Amino acid sequence: MITAYSGAELPQGDSPELVLAQATPKERTESIKLNSTEWKGPLDVDSYLAREDTLLQQRLTKKGLTCWILVDRREPEDARTIFSSCETYKKTAIVACGGKVEDASAHGVGSVYCRPEFRGKGYAKRMLQELSKKVDAWLAESDRRERPLFSILFSDIGKRFYAQFGWIPYSSSHFALPSISKEEYSSQVTMVTLPEVRELCAEDVQRCICSTDVVRKERELLRVASMHSPGSKVAITPDFNHFLWHWAREEFYSHKLYPDKDTPILKGAGNDDAKVYCAWNRNFGATPEENTLYILRWVYNEPTSPEETETTVKAMAAILRRAQLEAHEWNMANVEFWNPTSLLERAVALLDPSAEIVHREKSSIASLRWSGNPEENVEWLCNEKYAWC
Ligand SMILES: CC(C)(COP(=O)(O)OP(=O)(O)OC[C@H]1O[C@@H](n2cnc3c(N)ncnc32)[C@H](O)[C@@H]1OP(=O)(O)O)[C@@H](O)C(=O)NCCC(=O)NCCS
Structure with missing residues (x-):
């Protein structure tokens, strides 16, 4: 386990040294081990790791899944303390406006996690602020057909937490x-x-x-x-x-x-x-x-x-x-x-x-963040379980 930081020295959630980085394969394994206490259910840790590896090999996720970690940029890769973590999944989407329909892409966000001893220090908030910026930047950078116009997540912690970063609760x-x-x-x-x-x-x-x-x-x-x-x-x-x-x-x-x-x-x-x-x-x-x-x-x-x-x-x-x-x-x-x-x-x-x-009111709250005009009233149709990640 990576333990560069001890409790006394932990950075503030708004520290300029904290950055959102793509996990290396080793760090991805580390973050899965950390979140296993929350999500392994009836599996032991090794089986839970094997489950995640199996899922990573699926066509939906093989090229489209990224594991993100909030880290101190001064620490070296593969030895970074993971303050918080999440995953994004690339999805295809349909978007219609004013009678015009287009293919687009979207992102699913999942596995938002902070280990118990680091909680309440603003790390998950910081991670989601950084992720929102990334998601908006992807929209600006992408060509038309690939434009990720929105991202979705399914909150298990109610309707308020993610709304502050723009993931608004929809019918659940x-x-x-x-x-x-x-x-x-x-x-x-x-x-x-x-x-x-x-x-x-x-x-x-x-x-x-x-x-x-x-x-x-x-x-x-x-x-x-x-x-x-x-x-x-x-x-x-x-x-x-x-x-x-x-x-x-x-x-x-x-x-x-x-x-x-x-x-x-x-x-x-x-x-x-x-x-x-x-x-x-x-x-x-x-x-x-x-x-x-x-x-x-x-x-x-x-x-x-x-x-x-x-x-x-x-x-x-x-x-x-x-x-x-x-x-x-x-x-x-x-x-x-x-x-x-x-x-x-x-x-x-x-x-x-x-x-x-x-x-x-609390679990699996379907939430959507629109990267386009923030004033726009966006409707999510066919909002069923298949889109869950
Ligand atoms: C949710 C979680 C990622 C928050 O991480 P964190 O680094 O402690 O979060 P922050 O310090 O940035 O923000 C704390 C906020 O989290 C929110 N929060 C944390 N746990 C919550 C819960 N079970 N229900 C509702 N809100 C919760 C609170 O709004 C809190 O805000 P407050 O400080 O105003 O009280 C962390 O508690 C965790 O990993 N929990 C277990 C896994 C989980 O439930 N993940 C979310 C899946 S959708």
Whole structure:
């Protein structure tokens, strides 16, 4: 462990000697070891390091992940004291304004961390101030198609901390439905008969959720929205690499925690008649109560008649029930999905009229920092779990 500084000599958070630097591979390992106490969950430290290395090899992150550390610029590389750390992930995005749609890039920020003995001294604040400057500079330096117009993060420490640096909280709600056993799944729960669902493997998800047709519809959604109100409309492109990244994570855990079980190959469910599909991943927490099957992304066509609405809602309800069963098979307490639309609210009401939407105040607060005009009112569409990092 790097221990150049002892407690008495620690610099002030606003010291001119502190700089934000890219971690060397050795320093990245060091920062992962430091934050393991917070995020390793059921893994031991070595497995947690192996998880991070596995994730780094994914297409989403291989070229686009940077580990940042706040250090004293006078210390030599590989021997620098890490005052605070975080990661940025490069993502592709769609941005529409005034009826014009363009491809852009964006950054995700994650793993913001300061070791317990250094906390409360302003290091994380300083790191985020420096990071904001970098993110804005990337916008100025990039060519048009590559412009990182915004960055996102998911705060686990409420809505205030990141807002002071420009990461403004956006809609952060969800439904959580309990897992159900095979017996419960086979029994009739609703007054209406629900349709059959099709189980989706990774290739199906690629076809049904990440196709060029889906992306085209999403661009159109943003374009139309941008004609009806001022300000940019943005979304993280639902490219397949996001899903592969989430699944690499779940597969790493499932191999470690359930070595006798087969790799989880079911990655979602759908209904072809209604053309409703979802992709999911299994999230293994520190305790079984924290195990959650997250619906990463829903895809469906906006219905144009009452009949179509009913068909869509019933398909959603059937898919949700299949997700509840899948959660049970993997010892997950709940199925969760973010920022439900009114159609999904109706689907949940079909399954459980007493289920209530949760508006999160503390954890996974979807936050967005716009690097363009600070006065602009930016709307984040398709704000679902797939974009989480
Ligand atoms: C959050 C964290 C990075 C802050 O690091 P730090 O260097 O102590 O932060 P700073 O000294 O720059 O700023 C302290 C501020 O952090 C905020 N903060 C820290 N922990 C918080 C928490 N659990 N809930 C809400 N705010 C919190 C407070 O707003 C505090 O402000 P105050 O000084 O006005 O009370 C650090 O506590 C940490 O690593 N926690 C564990 C990992 C974590 O939760 N990371 C955030 C993931 S989104």
